[in-house]
Amino acid sequence: MIEVQNLTKAFGAKLAVNDISFTVQRGQVLGFLGPNGAGKTTTMRMITGFIPPTAGDVVVGGFNIERDPIAAKRLIGYLPENAPSYTDMTVRGFLNFAAELRGFRGAEKTRAVERVVEMCFLGSVLHQSVETLSKGFRHRTCFAQSIIHDPAVLILDEPTDGLDPNQKHEVRTLIRQMGEKKAIIFSTHILEEVEAVCSRAIIIDSGKIVANGTPAELKQKSTLAGAVTVRFANGDPASMKSKLSALSSGERLTILSEAPTAARIYPKNNGARGELAAEIGQLAARENWQIEELHTEEGRLDEVFRTITLPETAPRKS
Amino acid sequence: MTADTIPADTVVNVPDAPGKRSSLGNILTITKREVSGYFASPVAYVFIVIFLLLAGFFTFMVSDFFDRGQASLVMFFAWHPWLYLFLVPAVGMRMWSEERRLGTIELLLTMPVTPWQAIVGKFLASWIVLILALALTFPLVITVNYLGNPDNGIIVAGYVGSVLLSGAYLSIAAMTSAMTRNQVVSFILSVVLCLFLILAGWPPVTDLLVHWANPWFVQAISAFSVMAHFDAIQKGVLDSRDLLYFISVIVFCLFTTSVILRTHRAG
Ligand SMILES: Nc1ncnc2c1ncn2[C@@H]1O[C@H](COP(=O)(O)OP(=O)(O)OP(=O)(O)O)[C@@H](O)[C@H]1O
């Protein structure tokens, strides 16, 4: 549905987006991650046809955004960064305007507006001027505008920015549901959101893609992934330490607390999943240590994010 | 899924099948929004009131409308180039700068509308506000017809000229408002440009110019001025060259607006 090929944008001498390629199919939700200034917004602006790329192509639903902009834009719903809207209009007036530009008339228009008002919980502010809305409501108004024509492609730049926890949850649920039938790209700085919603995530840094995979795959890149955390109720800390560090499938040991002992053991690189945990279990049984807690770490996205986008500090952290 | 086919379910709720959305429909939607924007804020009311007050002041106080003993609106229209000099940029200054300041330009131009539709739609909206203010001077027409026996053909030509003049100024304001997100800067730039268009053909200036410049040069410069064309129409002659002049100014400035907007987006 969305094909991005060798997309590049230069502002003067600065490359804001540097040779990015990816595709998003219908039924996929792509999370766009990256530090401030990485080029997420710039990429989205090129996909939606707001700014022309310096090089590369964007094809949406078969239509090239530069050669066939109107046909491509019909398929796209877009929530720009900071959710701009006409402050001199009421919420209803604004949504009517968006619906009309999307080609709705008469009863069709009323129905389209009512649908998004319900989906975005805007009923209580329908006749209020956008200027007097709180930030979260303003954001939802602009979000409503982006889905008013039930688009096949949805581009959302930080859709949960400024929303309260309940609304964040609602919007995530909405994105996940809509993602079953649409091709969605959304950017965020909230990493839990990626795990909750995305089928795939891309991390970009300084305009380049530095990681691309499912959230589970990305988490695998974490140094924590596969490590076993274990906590015992009894046992002598010193002997535990020596025996745990001597495990054949363990690589390294960190003591998290002593007496009662809690430790994290990192696996050897070639170890099979679960092997390390099993070995610790056997050791504990032999030594009569009572296990209070034992689990294999999944890896954490925030750690992956930091490691990838802050290469100079990564060695110190691990 | 291959890229060049869209499965049928894509278009279920999208009524924008090609042909159904006319470009006129888009322009009118944008014009309607802009006009209601003017009347949602005090801008339109303030403009109309000030326009009517100033028009009345110049016509009756400065020009001795009644003492001239003539039934015509010549003295009313004669002030319009100066009246519009400040009032039209005041109406037009927000056209694109506000859109840029609010960031709504990103919404507007990612909708399925062409930049031209947006430019024309917004221009028409501001023009409608100006024309409305001008239309509210109709009591003057009634008055002169009551007092005497004016040539109503000349009066109609006067109104046509005034509408074209405000359109020309407005297209300049549209252009300068696309250059900046700051309305004040946009206002000043358009006043300066409009002033140039007046002065280039204003007799006191041209009389001064002939003393040190080639006469054909002075003539060429003053051909660019709104004054000669405006005055010609005020005499009741709707010459196609004068109409063409105003239309060219408008088209040229709106075209420049589209170039500025595109350049700005390219970064
Ligand atoms: N119009 C512009 N002119 C010049 N530079 C620009 C322009 N727009 C963006 N940039 C630069 O391009 C880079 C990428 O910006 P972009 O807004 O895409 O970042 P982002 O990933 O969206 O960041 P954030 O997480 O803060 O939203 C930044 O360095 C920014 O300063």
Ligand SMILES: [Mg+2]
């Ligand atoms: Mg951004």
